[in-house]
Amino acid sequence: MPSVKTIRTVFWEDGAVVLLDQRALPLVERAVICRDYRQVVAAIKDLTVRGAPAIGVAAALGIALGARSLTASTPAEFRAAFATICQQFAASRPTARNLFWAIERMRACCDGALAALPAHPTPPSPGRDPFAHLREVLVAEAVRIGEEDVAANCRLGQAGCGLIPAGARILTHCNAGALATAGYGTALGVIRAAAAEGKVLRVYADETRPVLQGARLTAWELLREGIPCTLITDNMAGYLMKKGEVDLVIVGADRIAANGDTANKIGTYGLAVLARAHKIPFYVAAPLSTIDPSLPDGGAIPIEERASAEVTHLGGTRTAPEGVDVWNPAFDVTPHELISAIITEAGVIRPPFAAGIERACAPSSLCGRSPIP
DSSP, X not given: OOOOOOOOOEEEETTEEEEEOTTTTTTOOOXXXXXXXXXXXXXXXXXXXXXXXXXXXXXXXXXXXXXXXXXXXXXHHHHHHHHHHHHXXXXXXXXXXXXXXXXXXXHHHHHHHHHTSOSSOOOOOTTOOTXXXXXXXXXXXXXXXXXXXXXXXXXXXXXHHTTSOTTEEEEEOSOOBGGGSSSSBSHHXXXXXXXXXXXXXXXXXXXXXXXXXXXXXXXXXXXXXXXOEEEEOGGGHHHHHHTTXXXXXXXXXXXXXXXXXXXXXXXHHHXXXXXXXXXXXXXXXXXXXXXXXXXXXXXXXXXXXXOTHHHHEETTEEOSOTTOOOOOBSEEEEOGGGOSEEEETTEEEOSSHHHHHHXXXXXXXXXXXXXXX
C-alpha cells in the first residue's frame, strides 16, 4: 500500500464521532464532535460530511455511537432499539449506496453478536451491563469499516494508475478525494497515485454548482498535495476539451447499477456526453461498496432533490429573484455506454459492465445487499 497523507475526514476518538466540517472549507478547518448519534444523522443531512464512502463510514460510526447509549434488558429489546437507529440513518440521504451497505454491515454484526447471547439473560447485577461487549464489538466493526475504506481506496488508486498516460491533463467533477472517503480518495486516489509516479501534468477541477464541492474541496485537497490544479466553472469544460487541453475525465460515484449506469454529482452526465463527443476517455472510480447489483439499471437509482436555497443563494447571499421556481437534483445518472471503465479496488472493470460487475461482486461481501426498505 502506498504511503497515505491522511486528511482525517471521519473517525472515532474518545467515545465520539469526529467529522471534519466540510461546510466550512476551504476557509476554516474545524472539527465537529458528535457525542449523540442524532448529531451524526444531522451532519449527513446538512453536508457536514459528504461523499458516498465517507457517508457510509460516518453512518457506521454513528450507529455504534447510538448503540453505546441503548437501554435494553433482553437481546430482542436491544435489536429493536438498534433497528430504530439504523432506520434513522437510512432516511438521511437516499442516493449513496455506501450508506445502505454500511448500515447492513452494522446490522449483520449486531445480529451475529446477539445470536451468541441467551434470549433471556440472567438479570445483571447492579452496575453490570450485559451488552457491554456487544457495544464494543460494534465500535470495532465501525472503525474497521473506516480502515478498510482507506485501504480499498489505495488499492483502487493503484489499479487506476495504469490508465493515466504520462503528462496527463485530467478533468474531474465534484470532490472524490480524501474528503469524500475515510482517506485517500477514489477519483483523486487515482490522481494521487498517478502524481506519485510523475504522470500528472495538471488537474482541471469543475467548480461543481450549486454547492461548489470542486471549488471548495477538490481545489483545497490538490493544493495541499502540491498537484497542479486549475479551477474552472462547469460550463467551461466543453471549450477546454475542444481546445485539446483534456486527456481524460475521472469522477467518483454514489451508486452504480448492475449494468454500469452510474449516479454521481449533478453535471457528471453532461461531462460524459462532452467527453464522448471529443473522443476523450471517461472513467468512474469507486469502491465495490458503491455497486448495487440489486438495481438492473440507472433508472432504478433514487435521486435526491435538495433545498432550493442551494441554487438561489451563494454564501448566504440571494442571487436569484424571490419566488422563482427551482429544480435541484443533487445527482444525475450517466449511462454505461458513455463510461470507458470503472475502477475499483478489485481492478478495472471494462465493458460489457454487467458481466464484469457480476464477476467482481460474486466473491465479495462488499456489494450485493439490497437497500433497507
